[in-house]
Amino acid sequence: MKVVLISMPDVAAVIMHEAAFHMPNLGIASLGANVDEGHDVYLIDLIRKRRKVRPYLYRTLLKLRPDIVGLSSMTWQFGTCLKLARLIKKWLPQTRIVIGGYHATLMYEEIGRQPEAGPIDFMIRGEGEEAFRRLVNALAGQDEVAKIPSLSYRQADGTFVHNERGELLDLTRLKLPIRDKRRLTWGYHIMDRSVEVIETSRGCTRTCNFCSIRHMYGQSFRPFPIERILADIDDIYYHKRCRWIFVSDDNMVLAPPRVIELCRAIVARKYKGLHFVVQADCVTMSRNEEMVAMMAKAGFKTVFLGIENASSKNLKTAHKGDIVSASRQAVALCHKYDIMVVGGMIFGFPDDEEQDIIENYRFLREIDADTSYCQILTPYPKTGIRQQLLDQGLVTNPDDFSTYNGIWANVRTHHLSTDTLQYLVWYHRQKIMGWWQPSRQVRAQGPVWTGIWLYFFRPFLKVTLGRRLQRIGWRGRYEKDMARLKSVNRFAELEI
Secondary structure (H helix, E strand, O other): OOEEEEEEEOOOOOOOOOOOOOOOOOOHHHHHHOOOOEEEEEEEEHHHHHHHHHHHHHHHHHHHHEEEEEEEEEEHHHHHHHHHHHHHHHHHOOOOEEEEOOHHHHHHHHHOHHHHHHOOOOOEEOOHHHHHHHHHHOOOOOOHHOOOEEEEEEEOOEEEEEOOOOOOOOHHHOOOOOOOOOOOOOOOOOOEEEEEEHHHEEEEOOOOOOOOOOOOOOOOOEEHHHHHHHHHHHHHHHHHOEEEEEEEOOHHHOOHHHHHHHHHHHHHHHOOEEEEEEEEEEEHHHOHHHHHHHHHHHHHHEEEEEEOOOOOHHHHHOOOOHHHHHHHHHHHHHOOOOOEEEEEEEEOOOOOHEEEEEHHHHHHHHOOEEEEEEEEEEOOOOHHHHHHHHHHEEOOOOOOOHOOOOEEEEEOOOOHHHHHHHHHHHHHHHHHHHOOOOOOOHHOOOOOHHHHHHHHHHHHHHHHHHHHHHHHHHHHHHHHHHOOOOOOOOOOHHHH
């Protein structure tokens, strides 16, 4: 069988410009790697073809003529996923279309009832490597779709059958992701640095009710064997000659002794110039200085910390616990070991007023986060927070998932309308956070692009936007910024 796996072109430009941050999709790379030998597998990351999605896909798929096309999408990318499915069926009517990822896992029953989902033949729910491996074999006549756990399939009458959910996979049996010539797109980067993606574990045992990860893996934490992780790093370091690695784990640091052991193994490998970017929780980071020190020694230079909010009340609503002091300690500890901190913050909790938005931005300034990842509370499908917000009548957009990427307000608070919330989050970011000043840690990691920012782009933008502000005011600037952001993920050529 000939298989093409595709990730979506949609981006969420929360931290930086949408052109500055393009990473390969690890999900399709792992899925493809675990298909049995004897089948031809190709990967396409459409994030690298954003300006010519339709002509590129038409040319590539008509040349390959795959038997199976797999589409992976997040909830906010699903509209694009459906458009691609329709186009592919139009071009290649006999090709079987499979969807997977978070949205298919969360919303498979609803998708199965959507008339718009007609081109979709199969859905993979949860971890996909084993289910997809068996599906490819089944379509080659070597297995039966009715016996494949975690698979949904369309019957002759158009309705879907949803097989029982399979057990979590044995991670020791998974092969390394595809990073060779079967990957048809290239040029992955963070700013001016090439980047690849690995995972060292799957799952998270925290109880944050705004997160949907438990629908993928349950409330579990499963590490990959350290030998497998090192082999993955070797592949990136020696074969791809890449020095920046994004660790996609939901929360890598849940088991500090394991992190220390892994870091010691990385140090013993004597890699030169490796730069790891990782996500971590504030409580674990704040309580384990030995772990943080070893992470820094092993090359973990950038950490995303889920600070979420400076309000104890809001943290309780999010089921985070009171982590305000832990957030301060975690940032200070990271800086002690020259680790750059990306502070994650969420706005728009039910009782938020304008002053709460101001205080959260001030908190980010106070703790000296190097940069921030600020989102508006999003009622993702099947999450606890969604049901709470629905019960309180605070979800103002329950159905259009295209804006469910953290940038857009889909809720209101008891004190702020949706439009006011959107504006105030934008406005106070400009007023309080101001023009970004790269810290010493950031400048050390990216002297070229931070220099370009400091001595070219920032002065230019200060003059340009300053004149615009004088001419049209804050509201005018806001409307122009929002109009630009709305255009980022519009792919008019995908309309049939």
